[in-house]
Amino acid sequence: MYDCLQDSYTDFSFAIFDAVGRPRPLCGSLSATPLSPAGHAALADLAAFAQDQGYVTQRCEQQLTVQDISLVDALAINTRFGDSLIISCDLRRDPPVKF
Numbered sequence: 001m002y003d004c005l006q007d008s009y010t011d012f013s014f015a016i017f018d019a020v021g022r023p024r025p026l027c028g029s030l031s032a033t034p035l036s037p038a039g040h041a042a043l044a045d046l047a048a049f050a051q052d053q054g055y056v057t058q059r060c061e062q063q064l065t066v067q068d069i070s071l072v073d074a075l076a077i078n079t080r081f082g083d084s085l086i087i088s089c090d091l092r093r094d095p096p097v098k099f
Helices: 035-051 071-081
Strands: 028-033 057-059 064-070 085-093
Touching: 028 035, 028 071, 035 057, 035 064, 035 071, 035 085, 064 071, 071 085
Parallel strands: none
Antiparallel strands: 028 064, 028 085, 057 064
């Protein structure tokens, strides 16, 4: 589980590797909106950063979405841009875990 106040996460209760040893990473979409009206430059910086990392981005008026982002990169973005952007992330594992 991710703790946005501490910028950290705890491990989940399932194996992170499948039966043949391939990693099963969490990935999904990350959305960012400006914390203040002056934060629009940070959205442009985030878009450039994400595209440099090979991610596809979508920009609406006041929101940027980064598609298929990994947990590690989402945490890095939060660390880098968290002071000027409101970061929201929905990460899932494919296939979903069965409990």
